[in-house]
Amino acid sequence: MTGIKNYFKNNIRQYGMIIALVFIMVLFQLLTRGILFKPMNITNLVLQNAYVLILAVGMLLAIITGNIDLSVGSVVAFVGALAAVMMVTLKVPVALAVIISLLIGLSAGSFQGLFIAYFKIPPFIVTLAGMLIFRGMTMVILKGQTLAPFPVSFQAIAAGYLPGRELTVLGLNLIAVIFGIVLSLIYIFFEFNSRRNKQRYGFELLPLSFELIKWTLIIISINALTISLAAYNGIPIVLLLLLVIIIIYTFITQKTIAGRHIYALGGNAKAAKLSGVKTERVMFWVYANMGMLAAVAGLVVAGRLNAATPKAGNMFELDAIAACFIGGASASGGIGTVIGAIVGGLVMGVLNNGMSIMGVSVDWQQAIKGLVLLGAVCFDVYTKNKSGSR
Amino acid sequence: MANIHLEMRNISKAFYGVMALDSVDLTVNNHEIHAIVGENGAGKSTLMKVLSGVHADGSFDGEIFFNGNKCTFSGIKDSEKYGIVIIHQELALVPYLSIAENIFLGNERAKNGIIDWNNSISEANKLLEKVGLNEKSTTLVENIGVGKQQLVEIAKALSKDVKLLILDEPTAALNDEESNKLLNLLLELKKQGITSILISHKLNEIEKVADAITVIRDGKVIDNLHKSTDKIDEDRIIRSMVGREITDRFPSRKSNIGEETFKVENWTVYDPQHHDKKAIDNINFNVKKGEVVGFAGLMGAGRTEIAMSIFGKSWGVRHSGKIYKDNKEIFIHSVNDAIKQGLAYVTEDRKSYGLVLINNIMRNLTLSSLKSISNSGVINSNEEVITSQNFREKLNIKCSGLEQKVEDLSGGNQQKVVLGKWIMAEPDILILDEPTRGIDVGAKYEIYTIINSLVAEGKSVIMISSEMPELLGMCDRIYVITEGRVAGELKGKEATQESIMKCIITHQRERSI
Numbered sequence: 022m023t024g025i026k027n028y029f030k031n032n033i034r035q036y037g038m039i040i041a042l043v044f045i046m047v048l049f050q051l052l053t054r055g056i057l058f059k060p061m062n063i064t065n066l067v068l069q070n071a072y073v074l075i076l077a078v079g080m081l082l083a084i085i086t087g088n089i090d091l092s093v094g095s096v097v098a099f100v101g102a103l104a105a106v107m108m109v110t111l112k113v114p115v116a117l118a119v120i121i122s123l124l125i126g127l128s129a130g131s132f133q134g135l136f137i138a139y140f141k142i143p144p145f146i147v148t149l150a151g152m153l154i155f156r157g158m159t160m161v162i163l164k165g166q167t168l169a170p171f172p173v174s175f176q177a178i179a180a181g182y183l184p185g186r187e188l189t190v191l192g193l194n195l196i197a198v199i200f201g202i203v204l205s206l207i208y209i210f211f212e213f214n215s216r217r218n219k220q221r222y223g224f225e226l227l228p229l230s231f232e233l234i235k236w237t238l239i240i241i242s243i244n245a246l247t248i249s250l251a252a253y254n255g256i257p258i259v260l261l262l263l264l265v266i267i268i269i270y271t272f273i274t275q276k277t278i279a280g281r282h283i284y285a286l287g288g289n290a291k292a293a294k295l296s297g298v299k300t301e302r303v304m305f306w307v308y309a310n311m312g313m314l315a316a317v318a319g320l321v322v323a324g325r326l327n328a329a330t331p332k333a334g335n336m337f338e339l340d341a342i343a344a345c346f347i348g349g350a351s352a353s354g355g356i357g358t359v360i361g362a363i364v365g366g367l368v369m370g371v372l373n374n375g376m377s378i379m380g381v382s383v384d385w386q387q388a389i390k391g392l393v394l395l396g397a398v399c400f401d402v403y404t405k406n407k408s409g410s411r
Numbered sequence: 412m413a414n415i416h417l418e419m420r421n422i423s424k425a426f427y428g429v430m431a432l433d434s435v436d437l438t439v440n441n442h443e444i445h446a447i448v449g450e451n452g453a454g455k456s457t458l459m460k461v462l463s464g465v466h467a468d469g470s471f472d473g474e475i476f477f478n479g480n481k482c483t484f485s486g487i488k489d490s491e492k493y494g495i496v497i498i499h500q501e502l503a504l505v506p507y508l509s510i511a512e513n514i515f516l517g518n519e520r521a522k523n524g525i526i527d528w529n530n531s532i533s534e535a536n537k538l539l540e541k542v543g544l545n546e547k548s549t550t551l552v553e554n555i556g557v558g559k560q561q562l563v564e565i566a567k568a569l570s571k572d573v574k575l576l577i578l579d580e581p582t583a584a585l586n587d588e589e590s591n592k593l594l595n596l597l598l599e600l601k602k603q604g605i606t607s608i609l610i611s612h613k614l615n616e617i618e619k620v621a622d623a624i625t626v627i628r629d630g631k632v633i634d635n636l637h638k639s640t641d642k643i644d645e646d647r648i649i650r651s652m653v654g655r656e657i658t659d660r661f662p663s664r665k666s667n668i669g670e671e672t673f674k675v676e677n678w679t680v681y682d683p684q685h686h687d688k689k690a691i692d693n694i695n696f697n698v699k700k701g702e703v704v705g706f707a708g709l710m711g712a713g714r715t716e717i718a719m720s721i722f723g724k725s726w727g728v729r730h731s732g733k734i735y736k737d738n739k740e741i742f743i744h745s746v747n748d749a750i751k752q753g754l755a756y757v758t759e760d761r762k763s764y765g766l767v768l769i770n771n772i773m774r775n776l777t778l779s780s781l782k783s784i785s786n787s788g789v790i791n792s793n794e795e796v797i798t799s800q801n802f803r804e805k806l807n808i809k810c811s812g813l814e815q816k817v818e819d820l821s822g823g824n825q826q827k828v829v830l831g832k833w834i835m836a837e838p839d840i841l842i843l844d845e846p847t848r849g850i851d852v853g854a855k856y857e858i859y860t861i862i863n864s865l866v867a868e869g870k871s872v873i874m875i876s877s878e879m880p881e882l883l884g885m886c887d888r889i890y891v892i893t894e895g896r897v898a899g900e901l902k903g904k905e906a907t908q909e910s911i912m913k914c915i916i917t918h919q920r921e922r923s924i
Contacts, residue, residue, distance in 0.1 A: 222793045277788050278781045285778055288767035295725060295764050296779045296832065297750045355769050 028227060037400065038349055038364045045368055049375030056378050057371070060252035067250075068180065068325065070370035071259040072097070072318040076341035077348075077362040078270050079314035082307045084345045085274075085287040087354025088144035090308065092133060092151030093315040093341060097334030099155040100126050100319030105168035105329030108175060115175045123316050129155060130312015131305070138304035148308075152338070160331045169328035178262070179324030182255040193248065194255035201247030205240045212236060259321055266317070271359045283307060288355030343390070344369055347397040368393065415479070416441045416606050417575060422461055422473035431457045432471070433630040439575070439623070444597055444607045446621035448614070450652055450877075454630040455610050459577050462608075463497040464490040477575075494574030498564045500583060506553035510544075511535035513552050514567045538566040542596055558589030565596065576600070577608045582616060583711050587922070594620050612709045614645055614916055626651040649912045661884035662856065664863040668887060669700030671738075672871055673840050678732035680720045686728055691717055691895045694732070698840060698871045703862065705886035705903070706875040707911050713895035714875045715759055718842045722756040723749040736839075750779060753839035757829050757846060759875070761822075765829040768818035772810055773799040775817050775828050779836040802831040807857060823854025830861060841865060842873045847881060859885060879908045893918050 050057045076093050083090045100122050107118040129151070136147045170176075188195040212232070219226055226232075250256055274280040282303050285293040294300045318337070323329050348365025350357025369390060376386045417439040424432040432454050439445045449455050460466045462475065464484030475482045477493050484490045487497075504513050511532050520531040535548035544562040546555055552563065561581055568576055578597075582590040597607050597620055611617055617624060626634040626648060634651040636643055680691040691713055698704050706714045719726035721734065723746035734741050736752055743749045749756070758764035766775055776799045777784060784794045799813050806827045810820060817828055826846065833841060843862070847855040862872055862885065876882050882889055889906050891899040891914040898918035901910060 218793055222797060224793070224796065276790055276792070278785055278790060279788060281774070281778070281781055281790065284770065285767050285774070288769050289763070291764050292758075292767055293778070295722075295746060295756065295758060297746045297836075298778070299745075299747065351769075355767065 053378045060249045063249045064253045067260050072321045073340045074366045075318045077344035077366045079311040080341040081345045081362040084350045085357050087287045090311050091148040094334040094337035095152045095155035096129050096315035097319040098159040100316040101323035101329040101333050102159045102162045109168050126316020127313040130309040134305040134308030138301040163331050167328050167330045176324050179321045181258045194251040197247050197251035197255045201244040343394050414440050418476040420474045424471035430630050443622035444620050446609045446617040446624045449627035453627045496568040496573045497577040500580040504552045509549045511548035542566045558585045575606050579610045662860045668702045672700045673698040674735040676733040680727035681729040701866045702887045703872045705882035705889040708892035712892045714892050755833035755838035756842045759844035761829050766817050771814045773813040776831050806831050823850035840871045844875045
């Protein structure tokens with residue numbers, strides 16, 4: 022029993038956020054009279070929020086180091102504009118243009134990382150400058166106008182679905198259903214493997230009944246999502262992209278030396294440095310990586326809009342930052358998880374979507390999101406103090 | 412009352428059950444310079460904080476009489492009203508404000524909240540003349556040296572109509588010329604009727620200016636000397652300062668000293684703030700296998716700076732000199748190089764430099780040895796638990812589990828985590844900087860035992876400590892460090908607290924001639 026108690030105590034931040042997300046979902050399901058969970062709306066939710074979630078993953082790393090990146094919205098627009106020039110004006114093949122775009126994002130991030138890590142300019146200032154620089158460059162490249170349309174194959178990245186829409190059973194897309202089942206199996210395999218490994222080392226395990234409940238809940242959520250997607254158009258390609266990113270970054274942050282070094286740097290930079298962490302290098306890569314993920318988001322946004330506009334990505338950085346903080350990251354650094362940032366992003370997404378369906382005006386939406394951010398962080402600070410004092 | 416300026420009666424103050432001051436009486440006469448001496452942690456600063464109201468009335472026992480009147484201070488502002496001004500060792504000036512602005516900070520020459528700059532500047536100029544500082548009062552404080560900043564502090568005190576000036580180690584950061592100037596100023600002020608209390612380690616300075624000396628040790632007044640009645644005798648002061656009975660116990664160890672394994676030659680490092688000031692000057696030392704070598708010295712002697720500059724150039728600029736390990740010259744440019752060469756540095760400030768407080772015990776323990784529990788960059792979390800569990804048991808870290816955050820641990824257990832982190836990295840030479848600072852006697856004993864077991868395995872330990880009994884009890888050899896130089900080398904068995912102190916003072920004397 023103490024095992025379970027400890028488990029909850031150590032993971033209160035995570036579970037608090039998930040419970041909040043479930044609560045908000047149920048609330049809006051009721052308020053919108055069932056529209057929120059309609060298959061079409063679920064698909065919309067995924068398509069609308071993919072870019073914020075991608076940005077939130079990169080932003081999370083910056084926030085773990087104790088800083089933020091204000092430039093991501095501008096980098097999104099900048100990469101979108103360059104992609105448009107390449108694909109629309111210069112007719113570069115899509116695959117090549119995508120690769121070049123990602124490299125441009127990486128260089129934009131590296132450029133800022135260089136100043137932050139090696140010239141020791143505060144990240145707030147460097148990325149504020151980056152925000153202005155890349156927004157300005159976007160305007161220059163686009164000459165203040167919108168470039169469109171993108172090739173159809175490129176649009177698919179952001180707005181397309183996995184093929185096989187003809188294969189349906191009882192009105193459900195077969196591929197999507199199978200996708201959910203495969204995902205569940207993979208999940209079970211990993212959980213089982215980790216449990217067996219722990220057993221081999223002779224560690225105390227959580228009771229199997231408890232784990233079974235947890236696994237069942239997660240499998241139900243996975244399949245509920247894929248089945249409702251199956252009832253509409255199937256699995257959006259961007260969801261696949263998002264899943265891959267979440268898995269990669271969860272792995273990096275939780276399992277690798279590089280990830281551990283980011284947390285140590287954020288928790289206490291001086292101690293990390295004296296312990297042999299190459300703090301400059303870590304900082305540099307965190308921002309370089311942010312640039313690359315901003316490029317991914319930039320392509321998704323451009324593909325979804327099917328156009329590159331000078332105003333694309335405006336204020337995206339703030340959405341991404343808010344997602345991380347709602348998801349339990351600490352503003353002073355050293356604390357936060359990828360899953361938390363995703364949950365935080367989803368909370369914002371569901372709020373947006375639910376309120377839009379209800380017909381709440383955009384002005385009120387802003388205000389309410391602000392209050393939710395404030396409330397979430399208050400909750401966080403409160404639980405932290407409580408667990409600290411005991 | 413005629414001649415007594417300040418009287419502190421029966422002052423006692425405890426921190427968390429430890430007596431910092433134990434029924435201290437202090438009497439300071441009018442128009443004298445009264446020196447207070449004692450080792451680090453003897454209680455000098457606490458006493459001055461009581462006097463200046465930093466420790467508010469009610470947080471200590473005892474009474475303070477100033478010019479015959481009983482006073483209660485609940486803050487610095489209260490004591491300043493009586494004309495008691497303290498100048499701390501770390502100067503409290505704002506670097507980006509001008510001299511005049513600093514002098515009148517918090518005490519601005521203003522009418523209805525609007526500053527009268529002409530008045531401020533002319534007043535400031537008068538004060539500067541008084542303290543003999545030849546600078547424009549509009550110069551920014553960051554552009555003048557530490558010695559002149561010290562004078563600005565004194566000018567600031569004078570602007571508050573000071574009656575009793577307290578200086579905490581005023582010459583610690585000054586060179587000899589600046590020190591002399593400052594001391595002469597104190598004598599000058601004395602003539603003008605200002606009484607001073609001077610806290611200092613430097614006995615030669617005290618001999619020069621002090622009319623009376625009070626020696627404090629372990630929170631008690633040990634000795635009082637007056638120039639008029641007593642002969643000011645250096646040996647007597649030193650004996651009073653350090654003459655505590657050695658009540659600490661040290662686990663016994665049979666030294667098994669091998670060959671020389673680590674040698675530093677002509678190591679010179681410049682101050683990171685003043686790139687032309689030598690902070691570490693031509694240091695030479697060596698360490699043998701299985702040996703505990705002590706670095707003795709007073710606070711600010713440069714011991715931490717030596718250790719950190721060797722440990723991957725983590726302190727200072729313009730490093731020069733040679734480092735040898737096992738008779739081969741090695742080059743250490745970063746912390747990683749140092750770790751690769753088998754060095755470990757356990758910092759004196761475990762909270763700021765040693766631990767990631769918000770992380771748990773396990774993550775702190777493994778931070779420097781992640782490679783050994785990983786496979787191509789991926790951490791084996793089960794291996795991590797096993798290794799950490801091992802160290803937790805070996806070092807007897809008392810905690811609720813490896814998942815406990817280190818910020819919730821006691822000082823002694825935190826220290827064990829820092830030690831564990833470095834032992835896990837399997838170094839050959841461990842530099843321990845104040846390894847027992849701020850931890851209780853029991854935990855100290857455990858740390859000593861760990862040190863003994865390390866050298867028994869053939870590792871070498873460099874131990875920096877301001878607690879001399881600890882060095883005498885633990886070390887095979889002791890280097891005495893003062894002002895960034897090696898002042899002497901003593902065999903552990905032959906060294907005494909007196910001989911170490913003597914070594915420091917002789918060196919200072921030679922330097923100041």
